[in-house]
Amino acid sequence: MNSKLGPFFDPRSVAIIGASAVPGKPGCEVIRNILANGYEGRIYPVNPKGGRIMEIDVLSAIEGLPPDVDVAVIILPAAATAQALMACAERGIRHFVLASGGFAEVDEAGALIQEELVRIIRERGLHVLGPNTSGHTSTPRAFTSTFFPQGKIRRGRVSYIAQTGNFGTHTLKYILTGEHFGVARVVGLGNKIGIDETDALEYLGADPETAAILIYIESFKRPLEFLKAAREITRRKPVVLLKSGATEAGRQAAMAHTAAMASPDRIVDGMLRQAGVVRVSDYTDLILAGKAFSMLPLPAGNGVSFLAPSGAMLATLSDFCVRLGLHIPPLEAENVKRLQDISPSYIRMRNPVDIWPAALSSGVESAYREGMEIVLKDPAVDAVVPVLMLTRETGVPDPAFIVELAKKYPGKPILVTFSGARECMDEYKAALEPLGIPTFPEIEQPFEALSILMQCGRAMTRPR
Amino acid sequence: MNSKLGPFFDPRSVAIIGASAVPGKPGCEVIRNILANGYEGRIYPVNPKGGRIMEIDVLSAIEGLPPDVDVAVIILPAAATAQALMACAERGIRHFVLASGGFAEVDEAGALIQEELVRIIRERGLHVLGPNTSGHTSTPRAFTSTFFPQGKIRRGRVSYIAQTGNFGTHTLKYILTGEHFGVARVVGLGNKIGIDETDALEYLGADPETAAILIYIESFKRPLEFLKAAREITRRKPVVLLKSGATEAGRQAAMAHTAAMASPDRIVDGMLRQAGVVRVSDYTDLILAGKAFSMLPLPAGNGVSFLAPSGAMLATLSDFCVRLGLHIPPLEAENVKRLQDISPSYIRMRNPVDIWPAALSSGVESAYREGMEIVLKDPAVDAVVPVLMLTRETGVPDPAFIVELAKKYPGKPILVTFSGARECMDEYKAALEPLGIPTFPEIEQPFEALSILMQCGRAMTRPR
Structure with missing residues (x-):
């Protein structure tokens, strides 16, 4: 002391x-x-x-x-x-x-x-x-x-x-x-x-x-x-x-x-x-x-995957990641195929992940859970940001599936953000954060936070 | 048509x-x-x-x-x-x-x-x-x-x-x-x-x-x-x-x-x-x-004044304004004097406004109301951002005073942001926004919004 x-x-x-x-x-x-x-x-x-x-x-x-x-x-x-x-x-x-x-x-x-x-x-x-x-x-x-x-x-x-x-x-x-x-x-x-x-x-x-x-x-x-x-x-x-x-x-x-x-x-x-x-x-x-x-491990690198219910968000957030120095790596062929398997055939899957077609065909929770697990498994991906679309009308999944994924992949930070109805976002925050999964009301914020984590991780492993 | x-x-x-x-x-x-x-x-x-x-x-x-x-x-x-x-x-x-x-x-x-x-x-x-x-x-x-x-x-x-x-x-x-x-x-x-x-x-x-x-x-x-x-x-x-x-x-x-x-x-x-x-x-x-x-007039120029309960916020937000192209003009001598009159003598008042000493000596509502009115009157100020400190313990003023100021100075946008207890912020949002005064949960956001308004105003009056 x-x-x-x-x-x-x-x-x-x-x-x-x-x-x-x-x-x-x-x-x-x-x-x-x-x-x-x-x-x-x-x-x-x-x-x-x-x-x-x-x-x-x-x-x-x-x-x-x-x-x-x-x-x-x-x-x-x-x-x-x-x-x-x-x-x-x-x-x-x-x-x-x-x-x-x-x-x-x-x-x-x-x-x-x-x-x-x-x-x-x-x-x-x-x-x-x-x-x-x-x-x-x-x-x-x-x-x-x-x-x-x-x-x-x-x-x-x-x-x-x-x-x-x-x-x-x-x-x-x-x-x-x-x-x-x-x-x-x-x-x-x-x-x-x-x-x-x-x-x-x-x-x-x-x-x-x-x-x-x-x-x-x-x-x-x-x-x-x-x-x-x-x-x-x-x-x-x-x-x-x-x-x-x-x-x-x-x-x-x-x-x-x-x-x-x-x-x-x-x-x-x-x-x-x-x-x-x-x-x-x-x-x-x-x-x-x-x-x-407070809630996350440091990511091993700057490779990020994100899943969004909107092509506009995928494109805008891709630009944003580049500006922040985050990398959106291509996925292994096997994982691309897995994403394709959960999605309608008309959409060509890649990273970042356009998840809403899968949600429409197999349900919101199933699509996000399987999509997140596929990218979490990929060795090039160091952190995952799901942009959850939450409205009562389109279905609000039990947030427990994210807690399970976070436990299963403890080395890869999961940062949650949203689109849709405000009350659902508040419910998710209240459900996830006490269990150590951070949520962010604006879709840019998880990437900003991730950029800080990644810079710190890089500083910790920098050569002498 | x-x-x-x-x-x-x-x-x-x-x-x-x-x-x-x-x-x-x-x-x-x-x-x-x-x-x-x-x-x-x-x-x-x-x-x-x-x-x-x-x-x-x-x-x-x-x-x-x-x-x-x-x-x-x-x-x-x-x-x-x-x-x-x-x-x-x-x-x-x-x-x-x-x-x-x-x-x-x-x-x-x-x-x-x-x-x-x-x-x-x-x-x-x-x-x-x-x-x-x-x-x-x-x-x-x-x-x-x-x-x-x-x-x-x-x-x-x-x-x-x-x-x-x-x-x-x-x-x-x-x-x-x-x-x-x-x-x-x-x-x-x-x-x-x-x-x-x-x-x-x-x-x-x-x-x-x-x-x-x-x-x-x-x-x-x-x-x-x-x-x-x-x-x-x-x-x-x-x-x-x-x-x-x-x-x-x-x-x-x-x-x-x-x-x-x-x-x-x-x-x-x-x-x-x-x-x-x-x-x-x-x-x-x-x-x-x-x-x-939806809620604000376009400001006449890029002169902004803000009032914050923290020197750290004043300094950080000053940097932020400069990056956004917003100008923090000096106030007229008379208005500086007025700010000084509502504040303890030990603090040297200027724009941006360190409002908490005044709040401690004359009450939160009185300090923010008088401080805001002084800067709203100043001809160099085109828009005002109060960073309200709201906690039950330090006192939560009736938001009506901001509505009155907005009515009295209809040409100058007022954008509200906060520090302190979350529930007070939510109450202010619910009280002010239906009356046309926007609030922002993060202290940087009103300045970002203002920067967009000011750029649009400049575009509207640009020479042919």
């Missing part, structure tokens, strides 16, 4: 400096979140008023803390933070989450306070997340330091590092309410006076709970160290990064946000690619990719 | 050759669809068995049809189509929908039958849609010839021309079940032995019911005539086109589909641009754009 970051993700005890009994206040919500997640360590709220908060005794002063507190979450006005930090350090605490804003991101006065914090943590050898962070989360330990009213956070296999608070707050809220995957660790870096993206990457790279790492960043604090760490980690697990500031407008927005000075974008691009980091450009990709990594 | 296409879209009477009483059979579903849409013209089912279908008397022979039938829908095996066509022509019918497949798209024998059809329609001066078409729809006349079990088709302002059946079948099904917009006319061209994309474009270009035209095509039958028609029509209304076959893989898929020989893609690209046609590349764009045209 890394002594610099380990206690953040596996704290035996935590102090909340600035705890509050008032719902809606960050000092209250953080405790609610910790309790809602079922944290088993000890919690020490600190507030001069004392009393009890959610049936936990409140200490009236930092000086009353026991000597073995692993992490202190400080939620005080910026001006009061340095003093609290020192008082905690006196009690032997070495790991801190500084949740408040009001530092260098705000004004000169805040910058001066931040400099003071930097001096303290250097002198005392403290490890600090933030300031201006929305906290962090460690579902394997049922712990979170976020003050965003999140409730129970679903456990999962992917971890997020974000320079800003989104992944601990509303984006995670979307993942928890709109998707069926969870997270392992989430780190909000904030102003990065202590822990930075390289520290977080190194920790998550070695973390057995983390299968893939997704990063949102506006600037690199230690670019060379980051790239050095990434070069090794990307051979073991996928690292996907969204860096804003690729354009002048983006740079200005990032500067207004975290005063980040962006590097020339093409240089960043090339260096990340060399380090095996897969760069994405849409914010939504961080959700798409998180879902894909 | 165009005599070549007019009767298709405004038929006073229709004959169904190959009508059937058996649910699920195309010859039955087409009649169900016509009745479900409330068609007020006369319907003449024809089937040698006679009897009644859905309480309509069935004629046992084409020869029994009255002399004034506007359109005949022929749903017979390919081999029987030519004879039916001639018999109908003898009765004076001049407009036909040939719904069956089994012609040139299938094999040599089918190609021969198709040649025979071509000869007949030339000799007799007939107007034919298809063969191998999923039919057409005209909601202003409550009429459809589609055999896909569609039920009532919602009336709207956009029209679709599609070389293949999707827009009359499952894609329209999605629009009707998953979205809140409808269609004016839908034309499935099929094998194009008579009516082609140029005919359809010319009709829709002059059609007062059609506010925007969306086209999916795999090949141009008369490219020069198409471009000539488009050059004029795109000055009056938006024309958006998806042409597959941009890549070799796409070309092969299109060839397998409709035997379409694609033109070199870069040439197509340049010619379409010159003709004012806005080309898109994703199938989903045809739905996004349809929604945007």
Whole structure:
């Protein structure tokens, strides 16, 4: 366990400096979140008023803390933070989450306070997340330091590092309410006076709970160290990064946000690619990719097969695959023949698969199941995307057949998308995703997700 | 009214050759669809068995049809189509929908039958849609010839021309079940032995019911005539086109589909641009754009303002706007001051708008309403995208405030997107879209839609 970051993700005890009994206040919500997640360590709220908060005794002063507190979450006005930090350090605490804003991101006065914090943590050898962070989360330990009213956070296999608070707050809220995957660790870096993206990457790279790492960043604090760490980690697990500031407008927005000075974008691009980091450009990709990594194996190569109920979709999606660098391989002669056997004779079968004629002649479920199995068996095919046509009138098959195929071919990702009636799509999502088969409302999305998976797979096996 | 296409879209009477009483059979579903849409013209089912279908008397022979039938829908095996066509022509019918497949798209024998059809329609001066078409729809006349079990088709302002059946079948099904917009006319061209994309474009270009035209095509039958028609029509209304076959893989898929020989893609690209046609590349764009045209005015220019609850989103979306050719203009000094007035002093306000600090200090609804109004007023801003953060815990404002703003600023499109809890997003979609304000589940989508609108606006005002 890394002594610099380990206690953040596996704290035996935590102090909340600035705890509050008032719902809606960050000092209250953080405790609610910790309790809602079922944290088993000890919690020490600190507030001069004392009393009890959610049936936990409140200490009236930092000086009353026991000597073995692993992490202190400080939620005080910026001006009061340095003093609290020192008082905690006196009690032997070495790991801190500084949740408040009001530092260098705000004004000169805040910058001066931040400099003071930097001096303290250097002198005392403290490890600090933030300031201006929305906290962090460690579902394997049922712990979170976020003050965003999140409730129970679903456990999962992917971890997020974000320079800003989104992944601990509303984006995670979307993942928890709109998707069926969870997270392992989430780190909000904030102003990065202590822990930075390289520290977080190194920790998550070695973390057995983390299968893939997704990063949102506006600037690199230690670019060379980051790239050095990434070069090794990307051979073991996928690292996907969204860096804003690729354009002048983006740079200005990032500067207004975290005063980040962006590097020339093409240089960043090339260096990340060399380090095996897969760069994405849409914010939504961080959700798409998180879902894909949570549910799917990495494909062995870039060969894709897809089955669609429409020649127009086959043609358009073929164009789309080429643009994404996905390959639509020809199938073995035997498999072409099998496809032909399940289809009316008038249609000449190939990859991609025009599946609707077969569905009309032998039923929707039978056509998709047999068609998918034929392409899943083909050695040139590394992943399969069925575009399911679902309407009550044409028949909605039991989604179980896809679960069976996914179990039977565990090495080949199956990504499901749809055409037809919305309520059927929602039913399929609800049925398949809890069983680990991702669905996507738009027909382009599975290919986008697959492209990210395939780039990561290629990075993992790249020559030294 | 165009005599070549007019009767298709405004038929006073229709004959169904190959009508059937058996649910699920195309010859039955087409009649169900016509009745479900409330068609007020006369319907003449024809089937040698006679009897009644859905309480309509069935004629046992084409020869029994009255002399004034506007359109005949022929749903017979390919081999029987030519004879039916001639018999109908003898009765004076001049407009036909040939719904069956089994012609040139299938094999040599089918190609021969198709040649025979071509000869007949030339000799007799007939107007034919298809063969191998999923039919057409005209909601202003409550009429459809589609055999896909569609039920009532919602009336709207956009029209679709599609070389293949999707827009009359499952894609329209999605629009009707998953979205809140409808269609004016839908034309499935099929094998194009008579009516082609140029005919359809010319009709829709002059059609007062059609506010925007969306086209999916795999090949141009008369490219020069198409471009000539488009050059004029795109000055009056938006024309958006998806042409597959941009890549070799796409070309092969299109060839397998409709035997379409694609033109070199870069040439197509340049010619379409010159003709004012806005080309898109994703199938989903045809739905996004349809929604945007259905609900929004065209923006006057490419100046966009957006409000987001996250600096990361502001930075990432700024990059995204630049890539799409959208401009994020600086605001007038007075408006910057107004934004500053509603925000905590520590944050330096600008466009794009970091709205969450204001939401925290003055409430979510108040912050978004005032922020949106300030940017809507600004003369450099042509369209506004609020990225609403919606969670029960942080407060979900009544969506009415957005409806009020849209009414107050009717010339500036407002496109809504979200972050936060899924159920709140769904509620907003259900509340706003029936009132004409589009919502998009992913934060990139409103910008994609806006980019299409802006390109169309630019095409309409381009110099001669």
